[in-house]
Amino acid sequence: xxxxxxxxxxxxxxxxxxxxxxxxxxxxxxxxxxxxxxxxxxxxxxxxxxxxxxxxxxxxxxxxxxxxxxxxxxxxxxxxxxxxxxxxxxxxxxxxxxxxxxxxxxxxxxxxxxxxxxxxxxxxxxxxxxxxxxxxxxxxxxxxxxxxxxxxxxxxxxxxxxxxxxxxxxxxxxxxxxxxx
Amino acid sequence: xxxxxxxxxxxxxxxxxxxxxxxxxxxxxxxxxxxxxxxxxxxxxxxxxxxxxxxxxxxxxxxxxxxxxxxxxxxxxxxxxxxxxxxxxxxxxxxxxxxx
Numbered sequence: 113x114x115x116x117x118x119x120x121x122x123x124x125x126x127x128x129x130x131x132x133x134x135x136x137x138x139x140x141x142x143x144x145x146x147x148x149x150x151x152x153x154x155x156x157x158x159x160x161x162x163x164x165x166x167x168x169x170x171x172x173x174x175x176x177x178x179x180x181x182x183x184x185x186x187x188x189x190x191x192x193x194x195x196x197x198x199x200x201x202x203x204x205x206x207x208x209x210x211x212x213x214x215x216x217x218x219x220x221x222x223x224x225x226x227x228x229x230x231x232x233x234x235x236x237x238x239x240x241x242x243x244x245x246x247x248x249x250x251x252x253x254x255x256x257x258x259x260x261x262x263x264x265x266x267x268x269x270x271x272x273x274x275x276x277x278x279x280x281x282x283x284x285x286x287x288x289x290x291x292x293x
Numbered sequence: 294x295x296x297x298x299x300x301x302x303x304x305x306x307x308x309x310x311x312x313x314x315x316x317x318x319x320x321x322x323x324x325x326x327x328x329x330x331x332x333x334x335x336x337x338x339x340x341x342x343x344x345x346x347x348x349x350x351x352x353x354x355x356x357x358x359x360x361x362x363x364x365x366x367x368x369x370x371x372x373x374x375x376x377x378x379x380x381x382x383x384x385x386x387x388x389x390x391x392x393x
Contacts (some may be wrong), residue, residue, distance in 0.1 A: 118295050122303045129307045129330050133314035138322050145326055152333055159344045161352050171359055176329070176366045183370045184322060187377055202316035206309060213305050217298070243349045244356070252353050259360040266364030273371035 114158065121155045124148070138184045142177060149173045163241040300341035308334035321376075321383045325369050332362050 124147065131144035149172045156165040238246070248256055307330055314327030336355045343351025377383055 114295055118299065122299070125303065126306050126310075129310040132326055132330060133310055133318065133323070138320060138326075141323055141326055145329060148330075148333070152337065155337065156340055159340050161340050161343070161355075164340060164352055164355055167356070167359060171363060172329075172333075176363060179366055179370055180322065180326065183373060186374070187322075187383065199317050202313055205316060206313045209309055209312070213302075213309075217302070240352075244352055247349050248353050248356065251350075252357075255357060259357055262360060262364050266367045270367040270371040273368065274374045 117158050118155075121151045121158070124151045125155070139181070142180050142184060145180075146173055146177050149177065161240060163244055297341060297345050300337060304334040304337045304341075307331075307337070319384050319386050321373055321385055321388075324385070325366070325373075328365070329362065332358060 128144045128148040128151070132141045132148065135141050135144065149168060153165040153168040153173075156162070156168060311327040311330035311334065314330065315324050318324055318327070336358055339351040339355045339358070343349060343355075373383060376388065380388060382388070
């Protein structure tokens with residue numbers, strides 16, 4: 113049963129990620145990425161990371177992808193996008209990595225599930241979100257503050273980059289940029 | 294219980310797809326979407342290891358990766374809009390100002 117769920121989620125994730133790269137129209141790519149995000153969230157649920165599954169849907173599918181779709185539609189692209197001229201090099205790199213991964217997998221064999229004695233358990237007495245909160249606001253308090261600073265810098269930077277030049281003589285396209293969160 | 298290697302193989306496939314997308318496509322928006330694929334592949338790895346080692350730190354790191362991804366998207370799309378305003382294209386073959 114568990115394996116059936118994993119095979120379904122993994123199959124859809126692999127197929128949609130290939131679609132993201134392969135489709136010609138950027139909107140179809142974004143929609144394929146949306147489906148992939150939902151299935152990654154499903155995979156998180158099977159891994160008992162319910163809080164991250166909710167965050168994945170809210171932040172990735174709700175904020176990041178909407179931003180992508182906004183920009184794709186604002187720029188009003190013609191569909192003249194073809195593959196890059198250097199695609200043989202990309203194919204060579206990809207095939208090399210696949211062969212390398214296969215060789216490593218075959219040589220090392222399949223790993224058996226290792227259960228180490230960690231300090232914090234995700235399925236202890238408290239809930240998943242509670243366990244994450246305990247660790248996030250104690251051990252990782254400083255990185256948490258740094259993350260908030262990163263978000264502030266990104267907000268200011270995005271506004272500064274996307275706003276119109278005052279008195280500039282370049283063509284004005286009248287694009288307005290929206291912020292995540 | 295599903296072996297850990299299944300998750301690693303899945304994450305490898307998704308990451309590889311992202312790498313190929315970055316190398317192959319000429320539309321700069323698709324390149325950013327491929328970067329998102331790679332970030333998600335690492336997140337799958339983090340969560341799988343977090344589950345198998347019973348340590349919640351991996352999920353906390355996914356949280357931070359999500360923050361960085363959101364910041365990257367905001368700044369990246371702002372750069373794309375500024376670029377489109379200046380050059381009227383987002384095809385990376387036509388953006389060769391730094392090429393010599």
